[in-house]
Amino acid sequence: MLRSYDFIDGHGKMPYWARIVGGLLLGVLLGYLARSAGLEWLSAILGKTGDLFIQSLKLVVPPFVFSAIVASTVALRGLADAARLAVSTLWWFCATASLAAGVGIGVGLIGDPGRGAKVTEAVGVPRQGSWMDFLTGIVPVNIAESFAQANTLQVVTLAVVAGSAALAVGSAAEPFLAFNQAVFQIVQKVLWWLIWLSPIGTLGLVGHAVATISPAIISSLGRYVLAVNIGSAIVLFLVYPVVFAVTTRLSPLRFFHVAWPAIWQAFITRSSIAALPATQRAVERLGVPHDYAAFAVPLGATTMNGCSAISPAVSAIFIAQVSGIHLYLADYLLIAFIAVVGCVATPGPSGAVVLLTLTVSMLGLPFAALGLLLAVDPLLDMTRTATNVASQALVPTVVAARAGILGEGAYRSAAADPLTPAQR
Numbered sequence: 001m002l003r004s005y006d007f008i009d010g011h012g013k014m015p016y017w018a019r020i021v022g023g024l025l026l027g028v029l030l031g032y033l034a035r036s037a038g039l040e041w042l043s044a045i046l047g048k049t050g051d052l053f054i055q056s057l058k059l060v061v062p063p064f065v066f067s068a069i070v071a072s073t074v075a076l077r078g079l080a081d082a083a084r085l086a087v088s089t090l091w092w093f094c095a096t097a098s099l100a101a102g103v104g105i106g107v108g109l110i111g112d113p114g115r116g117a118k119v120t121e122a123v124g125v126p127r128q129g130s131w132m133d134f135l136t137g138i139v140p141v142n143i144a145e146s147f148a149q150a151n152t153l154q155v156v157t158l159a160v161v162a163g164s165a166a167l168a169v170g171s172a173a174e175p176f177l178a179f180n181q182a183v184f185q186i187v188q189k190v191l192w193w194l195i196w197l198s199p200i201g202t203l204g205l206v207g208h209a210v211a212t213i214s215p216a217i218i219s220s221l222g223r224y225v226l227a228v229n230i231g232s233a234i235v236l237f238l239v240y241p242v243v244f245a246v247t248t249r250l251s252p253l254r255f256f257h258v259a260w261p262a263i264w265q266a267f268i269t270r271s272s273i274a275a276l277p278a279t280q281r282a283v284e285r286l287g288v289p290h291d292y293a294a295f296a297v298p299l300g301a302t303t304m305n306g307c308s309a310i311s312p313a314v315s316a317i318f319i320a321q322v323s324g325i326h327l328y329l330a331d332y333l334l335i336a337f338i339a340v341v342g343c344v345a346t347p348g349p350s351g352a353v354v355l356l357t358l359t360v361s362m363l364g365l366p367f368a369a370l371g372l373l374l375a376v377d378p379l380l381d382m383t384r385t386a387t388n389v390a391s392q393a394l395v396p397t398v399v400a401a402r403a404g405i406l407g408e409g410a411y412r413s414a415a416a417d418p419l420t421p422a423q424r
Contacts, residue, residue: 004114013332017211020268020269022199023201023202023206024206027202027204027210030211031209031210032210034207042211043211045241046204046207047208049205049321050204051204053197053206053216057273062254063187065155066147066159066182067181067183067184068298069299070159070163071163072134072298073160073163087300088399088403089295089399096391098340100309100387101309103234105313106320107227107230107234107310107314108317108365111314113224113321114322115224136303138157174200188276198269198270206226223378224373228370229316232310232383232384233383241256244397247398248398248401250401254412255397256272256392259390259393261282262326262389263386263393265389269385270382271385271389272392273301275301285410287407287410288397290403300391300392301389310387311377313359313411315360315373320365323365325365327363332402
């Protein structure tokens with residue numbers, strides 16, 4: 001029987017990465033077969049398989065986000081100067097989002113991804129509300145509705161309020177906190193089961209994308225996909241090492257050596273939440289205290305996917321280019337601002353789409369071309385998620401080092417060993 005940790009430590013009958021790659025290749029093959037042979041039923045099956053996997057993740061996300069944020073907030077009670085650490089953590093997540101948005105804008109301008117594409121080939125996408133609607137939507141009208149609609153931003157608001165209230169109440173809140181911890185453990189176990197099934201989800205998502213994207217626009221979208229992936233690579237392999245070395249005076253090579261298993265898991269599962277246990281384990285091995293890691297890592301995984309900012313930045317430039325719209329300096333500043341503020345709403349499988357739609361709406365760009373980008377979004381998600389998880393490991397390590405609570409001896413001797421049954 002394959003256990004939940006086998007796909008990480010490689011003791012299963014087939015390594016998890018091999019099953020993911022197998023699902024990816026089989027998806028491409030089946031998608032090409034469906035397209036070339038005109039097998040609409042096969043394309044429909046692939047689409048439904050991918051949709052079912054995404055729906056399963058969406059089902060798990062609200063209770064996972066709520067229980068994780070409550071547990072993260074309560075974890076601060078064991079820390080000295082908890083408020084300063086929390087503010088510093090949020091500041092650094094915003095800083096990484098700003099850097100990512102800047103890289104995205106630069107790559108978009110230099111790469112000129114919209115050259116050759118025509119907006120008339122796109123599929124229309126309806127507007128999803130204004131920027132003010134987004135801001136006022138932070139506060140839920142109905143708690144049950146927030147969970148039922150998987151409105152992650154509202155769930156985060158509820159969780160922060162509930163966790164803060166539990167801290168204020170004190171011992172009387174212990175039964176609630178014990179129940180919340182049990183929910184967190186149960187939902188996390190369900191999430192591990194979904195991770196085990198993710199090769200099937202990958203097969204369906206990739207296969208349907210190959211079967212449905214028009215050949216006439218694939219070459220035009222290639223530059224867009226390449227630009228986003230190059231932007232993610234620049235942030236991951238250039239910006240982060242420089243930021244880490246300058247702010248901590250520690251070796252970034254050691255950081256990446258220990259954090260790489262979590263980054264790789266994020267790449268193959270395309271989910272920051274799925275990689276959360278491995279990310280927290282890596283951060284603690286780097287010398288970050290457990291109580292602070294239990295706050296910062298879930299916060300990053302469920303609210304601050306900062307490097308998702310790369311994709312909306314490049315996308316806005318792409319849409320403006322194919323629509324013949326000139327963007328000014330104020331527009332680029334607005335893109336960066338939306339990336340920083342809007343990233344709080346980007347956890348879960350649909351988060352990047354929400355932020356992309358918000359960016360297009362705020363800039364007043366045509367929504368017609370957005371359908372093109374949503375069709376190829378699965379091709380961006382692996383590098384984007386890997387970069388996000390790197391940020392979720394980097395920020396707590398930087399904050400802990402600057403606050404003087406990082407165990408530098410543990411950092412210098414840390415090794416990237418896989419999760420084991422005892423550690424699970």
